[in-house]
Structure formats: structure tokens, C-alpha cells
Amino acid sequence: MIIDCHGHYTTAPKELEAYRQKQIAELKEPGSARAKGGISVSDDQIRESIEKAQLKLQRERGTDVTIFSPRAAGMGHHVGDATTSQHWSEICNDLINRVCTLFPQNFVGVCQLPQTPGVPPTNCIPELERCIKEFGFIGCNLNPDPSGGYWKDPPLTDKWWYPFYEKLVELDVPAMIHVSLSCNPNFHTTGGHYINGDTTAFMQLITGDLFKDFPSLKFIIPHGGGAVPYHWGRYRGIAQDLKKPLLKDHLLNNVFFDTCVYHQPGIDLLFKVIPADNILFASEMVGAVRGIDPETGSYYDDTKRYVDALSISSEDRQKVYEGNARRVYSRLKNKIPASP
Amino acid sequence: MIIDCHGHYTTAPKELEAYRQKQIAELKEPGSARAKGGISVSDDQIRESIEKAQLKLQRERGTDVTIFSPRAAGMGHHVGDATTSQHWSEICNDLINRVCTLFPQNFVGVCQLPQTPGVPPTNCIPELERCIKEFGFIGCNLNPDPSGGYWKDPPLTDKWWYPFYEKLVELDVPAMIHVSLSCNPNFHTTGGHYINGDTTAFMQLITGDLFKDFPSLKFIIPHGGGAVPYHWGRYRGIAQDLKKPLLKDHLLNNVFFDTCVYHQPGIDLLFKVIPADNILFASEMVGAVRGIDPETGSYYDDTKRYVDALSISSEDRQKVYEGNARRVYSRLKNKIPASP
Numbered sequence: 001m002i003i004d005c006h007g008h009y010t011t012a013p014k015e016l017e018a019y020r021q022k023q024i025a026e027l028k029e030p031g032s033a034r035a036k037g038g039i040s041v042s043d044d045q046i047r048e049s050i051e052k053a054q055l056k057l058q059r060e061r062g063t064d065v066t067i068f069s070p071r072a073a074g075m076g077h078h079v080g081d082a083t084t085s086q087h088w089s090e091i092c093n094d095l096i097n098r099v100c101t102l103f104p105q106n107f108v109g110v111c112q113l114p115q116t117p118g119v120p121p122t123n124c125i126p127e128l129e130r131c132i133k134e135f136g137f138i139g140c141n142l143n144p145d146p147s148g149g150y151w152k153d154p155p156l157t158d159k160w161w162y163p164f165y166e167k168l169v170e171l172d173v174p175a176m177i178h179v180s181l182s183c184n185p186n187f188h189t190t191g192g193h194y195i196n197g198d199t200t201a202f203m204q205l206i207t208g209d210l211f212k213d214f215p216s217l218k219f220i221i222p223h224g225g226g227a228v229p230y231h232w233g234r235y236r237g238i239a240q241d242l243k244k245p246l247l248k249d250h251l252l253n254n255v256f257f258d259t260c261v262y263h264q265p266g267i268d269l270l271f272k273v274i275p276a277d278n279i280l281f282a283s284e285m286v287g288a289v290r291g292i293d294p295e296t297g298s299y300y301d302d303t304k305r306y307v308d309a310l311s312i313s314s315e316d317r318q319k320v321y322e323g324n325a326r327r328v329y330s331r332l333k334n335k336i337p338a339s340p
Numbered sequence: 341m342i343i344d345c346h347g348h349y350t351t352a353p354k355e356l357e358a359y360r361q362k363q364i365a366e367l368k369e370p371g372s373a374r375a376k377g378g379i380s381v382s383d384d385q386i387r388e389s390i391e392k393a394q395l396k397l398q399r400e401r402g403t404d405v406t407i408f409s410p411r412a413a414g415m416g417h418h419v420g421d422a423t424t425s426q427h428w429s430e431i432c433n434d435l436i437n438r439v440c441t442l443f444p445q446n447f448v449g450v451c452q453l454p455q456t457p458g459v460p461p462t463n464c465i466p467e468l469e470r471c472i473k474e475f476g477f478i479g480c481n482l483n484p485d486p487s488g489g490y491w492k493d494p495p496l497t498d499k500w501w502y503p504f505y506e507k508l509v510e511l512d513v514p515a516m517i518h519v520s521l522s523c524n525p526n527f528h529t530t531g532g533h534y535i536n537g538d539t540t541a542f543m544q545l546i547t548g549d550l551f552k553d554f555p556s557l558k559f560i561i562p563h564g565g566g567a568v569p570y571h572w573g574r575y576r577g578i579a580q581d582l583k584k585p586l587l588k589d590h591l592l593n594n595v596f597f598d599t600c601v602y603h604q605p606g607i608d609l610l611f612k613v614i615p616a617d618n619i620l621f622a623s624e625m626v627g628a629v630r631g632i633d634p635e636t637g638s639y640y641d642d643t644k645r646y647v648d649a650l651s652i653s654s655e656d657r658q659k660v661y662e663g664n665a666r667r668v669y670s671r672l673k674n675k676i677p678a679s680p
Contacts, residue, residue: 227567233603237629263573289577
């Protein structure tokens with residue numbers, strides 16, 4: 001079985017975006033009721049949006065299950081206030097739940113959190129619990145920069161985040177550390193902000209001692225870990241200068257990287273420096289890069305081709321394609337039992 | 341000849357830091373004279389600071405010349421105002437000039453710029469001209485984020501920077517795109533902010549068309565290009581989605597990467613995806629990582645070992661060690677004539 005741990009609902013029916021635009025417009029009307037409202041989307045619309053995109057690509061590429069969450073750039077935690085984020089997250093997560101209910105063999109949910117800059121993430125616990133307990137979701141996307149490119153909240157190692165981490169540990173679900181849209185003109189969202197977010201998060205974890213306080217907390221750093229594997233020597237060296245333990249002991253019991261690296265040399269490097277136990281297969285399709293690579297004739301984001309081309313043991317390949325995802329997302333077994 | 345294009349004066353006599361601390365303290369005294377003042381450092385002090393550090397390492401590692409600039413983290417453009425930056429840059433650049441005058445065979449200068457958040461970089465032209473024309477410096481370090489981790493000035497492709505670029509072109513000197521100290525607690529300076537700065541700059545250049553307006557402008561992106569080579573497929577794909585030309589045509593006539601990547605697999609990847617014409621040897625010593633890698637028994641930042649270990653043609657090796665530096669820093673020949 002091949003599990004893709006990183007997929008977003010980037011192809012949702014247009015009613016979702018219309019809801020969001022209406023919500024944003026209402027922010028400019030002082031005295032508006034701030035009602036949550038809802039969207040009217042049929043099961044057929046959802047089926048069509050998935051069958052022509054993510055499901056089609058799953059079948060073409062030979063993957064089985066996608067761990068599926070709302071569009072990351074769409075989270076937009078910097079927009080409005082806590083009420084805005086609460087309503088928007090609920091709407092988005094409800095829709096993910098409908099996808100997972102319609103395609104229970106192919107999609108398992110991960111939730112968006114109702115984060116807001118300056119608002120303690122404790123605020124996100126009810127929506128996390130709703131998604132995990134009521135929907136059977138198996139994780140969440142945690143935004144280390146709800147400001148959208150201005151980085152105003154405390155680092156991930158700060159006590160600011162601790163009550164939320166306690167809930168993650170209690171529920172035994174991991175968080176993918178994933179920023180959202182950049183509203184800072186310096187950062188292109190998928191080419192700058194996403195990759196910087198990954199690099200920044202890992203470096204924050206090096207300087208802190210978060211996993212001494214939360215030994216069972218698990219983070220996935222997407223996009224192949226940002227710049228981290230390419231600069232693995234730099235990070236080992238900085239950790240050493242900071243008198244931290246070896247990175248494998250300091251972080252690699254708790255931190256995992258996905259394979260969203262869109263060319264063979266990058267994937268080769270990832271597997272050369274990061275232990276196979278810490279790599280989860282992912283493609284982020286339909287996502288950041290949608291074209292076909294003229295150098296290979298295949299989609300840039302068809303990462304299965306790169307992983308298939310690696311000279312690794314079948315045991316390691318099984319870990320990357322399935323075993324590690326089952327270990328990190330412990331609740332996955334409730335939705336997709338392991339092959340006999 | 342082996343030219344290291346990226347070295348900082350991180351070992352300057354303590355009088356330099358004392359000057360800076362005094363300058364910062366005076367900022368808190370309203371009505372202070374804002375006199376530039378100066379530092380009293382003897383030639384012997386400078387000799388000692390270099391002979392025991394950068395020069396010793398040059399000799400041990402077998403490199404010949406370092407393109408040398410003030411400590412990058414020390415630039416601190418976010419501190420004080422334009423006058424603060426002007427005085428501090430002049431003091432720092434004067435000291436680099438003294439190093440280069442004392443060791444003319446081994447160090448060639450690159451200047452710090454008196455940037456200030458929100459102040460047009462046009463402001464930096466007089467100090468650039470002073471350093472290039474009076475001292476014979478051959479380039480500058482340009483900070484894409486003078487705010488120190490809050491990214492408040494416009495992207496590098498914005499017209500905000502154009503008058504400064506015009507001067508770079510007129511003088512025929514390149515800029516290394518190099519951020520300074522992070523004052524944002526989210527970003528570790530050398531492990532987060534530096535690498536993000538590199539990645540961000542490259543992505544800004546992808547989205548713009550800067551080199552249509554400045555066909556002879558040259559930028560060096562340090563630290564191996566941040567995350568860029570590792571995600572080369574992503575960047576090729578994003579450029580394609582944005583209907584930009586192939587990266588080799590869009591950017592690689594003007595953008596160069598250094599070799600400050602502190603492990604063999606990273607250097608291997610860099611040379612696999614980036615043409616040898618676009619790679620300049622560098623180590624950034626004495627710099628971000630000071631320890632010895634227990635996996636190799638050598639200094640992490642002894643990047644010559646990694647480059648020596650590559651299977652590349654002697655022609656490519658000559659380009660990376662010397663030829664490209666001479667091409668990018670066209671004024672280098674005035675200081676260090678090419679070997680016969």
C-alpha cells in the first residue's frame with residue numbers, strides 16, 4: 001500500500017471560495033452579524049472535483065491513500081479575527097470530512113486549525129477535538145506563522161504552544177508544520193514562504209528542547225524539510241556549536257520529512273542524509289507545481305517516480321510508502337487497516 | 341589559484357564591538373551629538389586577528405585569496421537610523437581596507453552598505469563609491485531585509501532598488517545578497533534567517549524580470565543558494581507555471597551560487613543541478629559553523645575538501661576555484677592579477 005501523507009483539497013467546488021470571499025467582504029461591514037452561514041455543495045459536485053483530479057492522479061500514479069487536508073494557502077489565518085478563522089476552519093474541515101466519507105478507501109482527513117495571529121493556540125483545541133473525535137481525522141496542519149509572512153507569534157518551542165501540544169499528545173495525533181498564504185510581498189507563497197517555513201521550524205526545534213517536554217509529540221516537516229537536508233552538515237554543525245545532542249537523538253525521534261521534492265537529485269539527497277525511518281512518502285498533489293517537467297516528460301510532483309528510482313531496500317521502501325505513515329499517524333489504522 | 345568568494349571579518353579586534361556598543365548606547369541618549377568617532381586599533385592587532393584565524397586557515401586548507409567583508413551578522417541594519425548605519429558601515433569598511441592593505445595577496449575587499457529599513461538604498465551609493473573607487477573593493481553585500489527578520493522593505497525586483505542597481509552596473513561590481521542579524525525570535529540568524537534570505541531572494545528573482553532591465557547586473561546568492569538547488573525541480577516548475585523562461589535563460593546569466601554547504605552530499609547535489617559556470621568556491625570561514633564534523637574528522641566549513649572530492653573536469657574545477665570569481669568580480673584583476 002502506498003500512502004501519500006500530504007494532499008490538499010485544492011480542487012474544491014467554487015462555492016467554497018465564494019463563501020470565503022463573502023466572509024472577507026463582511027469583515028468590512030461594521031455591525032455585520034458574523035453568522036457562520038454555510039455552503040451548498042452536492043455530493044456529486046464533491047465526487048466530480050475529486051474524481052477528475054486527486055483520485056485520477058492516485059490511480060494513474062499507483063498510490064492508494066492520501067492524507068487529506070484543506071488547501072494550505074487557503075487557510076489564511078491572517079484574515080479577520082478568531083471568529084473568522086473559526087467559521088472558515090469549520091467549513092473547510094466539514095468539506096474534507098465529506099470527501100473522506102465519500103471516498104473512505106482513498107482519503108483520510110487532517111484538519112485546518114482556527115489559528116489567528118496573537119491569539120493563543122489553545123483556542124484551536126475544540127476544533128481539533130471535533131475533527132479527531134467526530135470525524136475520525138488523524139492529524140492537523142499547524143501554522144508556525146499565522147501572520148502570513150511577518151512571523152509575529154512566538155517560535156514553536158515557546159510555552160505559548162504548550163497547551164495545544166498537550167492536546168496533540170493526549171489525542172495521539174501529529175501535526176504537519178505548514179504555513180499558509182504569504183501576504184508579505186517579499187515571499188512568494190509556495191516558492192518562498194512554504195520552504196522558509198519548513199527551514200525555520202526545524203531550526204527552532206534545534207535551538208529548543210521541546211521533545212524533552214513532549215517525548216511523544218510528532219511533527220512532519222513538509223516539502224522535504226525545506227532547506228534542511230541540503231544543509232544537513234550546517235544543521236549538525238550548528239547543533240554541535242550550541243552543545244545540543246546529535247540531531248538524530250535531539251530531533252529524529254519526533255520529526256519527520258515528507259518527499260515533496262520535485263526532482264530526482266533532491267530525492268536522492270534526502271534519502272542519503274535522512275534515515276528512512278524519518279521519511280514519509282508525499283506528493284502534495286494537486287498543489288504547488290502543476291506542470292510536466294520537460295527534462296523527464298512526467299509531472300514534477302509525481303514523486304513516486306523518484307522514490308521508485310531509488311536504490312533502497314524493500315524494507316526501507318515499505319517504511320516510506322506505508323510503515324512510517326502508520327507509525328506517525330497512529331489513528332490511521334482505524335480508517336485504513338493494514339494489509340493482511 | 342583558489343579564490344574563496346565569501347569570508348567575513350568575524351575575528352576583528354574587540355575595539356570594533358566596543359565601538360558598536362557605545363554607538364547603540366548613545367541611541368538611547370536623546371540629544372547626543374551623533375558624532376562618528378573612531379576606533380583605535382593598531383596594525384599589529386589587525387595582523388594578529390587575521391594571522392591566527394582566516395590566514396592560518398587559508399594556509400592549512402590550501403586556498404589563496406579571500407574576498408573579504410565585514411561580519412554579516414554585525415551589519416545590523418535594523419539598529420538606529422541612517423546615520424547609525426552610515427557611521428557603522430564606514431568604520432567597518434575602513435577596517436576591511438586595512439586588512440586588505442596589510443595582506444594584499446590574501447584579502448580583497450567587499451563592502452557593507454549603510455542600509456536602513458524604509459530608507460531608499462540610493463542612500464548607499466556614496467559609501468559604495470568610496471569603497472570601490474578609493475579602496476579598490478570589488479563588490480558589496482546587499483541586505484534584502486534591512487529590518488532583520490520582519491521583511492518590511494520591497495522585494496529585490498522592485499524599482500525601490502533600481503538607482504542602486506544602476507550604480508552597481510556603472511561600477512561593474514556584483515552584490516552578494518546577504519541578510520544580517522535576525523532580531524525576530526522566530527529566526528536563528530545563521531540557521532534560519534540566512535538560509536531563508538537566500539531562498540527568498542532567488543524566488544523574488546524568478547517572479548520578476550529584473551535582468552531584462554539590468555542585463556549585466558550580477559548577484560551571488562550565498563550558502564549554496566539556500567534551499568534552491570535542493571528544490572531545483574520545484575523552482576523550474578514554478579517558473580514554468582508562471583510562464584517564465586527556463587531558469588538557465590531567465591536567471592543564470594546573472595545569478596551565481598557559492599559553495600558554503602557543509603557536507604559532501606549537499607555539494608554533490610549543488611554540482612549535479614547547477615552549471616559549473618554558476619558556482620563560486622567559498623567557505624564563509626571563520627563563520628557560521630566552527631566545529632569539526634565527527635563524521636569526517638574535518639571542519640564542517642572546510643568546503644575545499646568537498647569540492648576536491650567531486651568528479652568534475654579540471655576545466656570546471658578551475659572555473660569554480662578561480663575563473664568564475666574573476667568573471668563575476670571583474671575588478672578582482674586589479675588587485676590579484678591572473679596567474680601567468
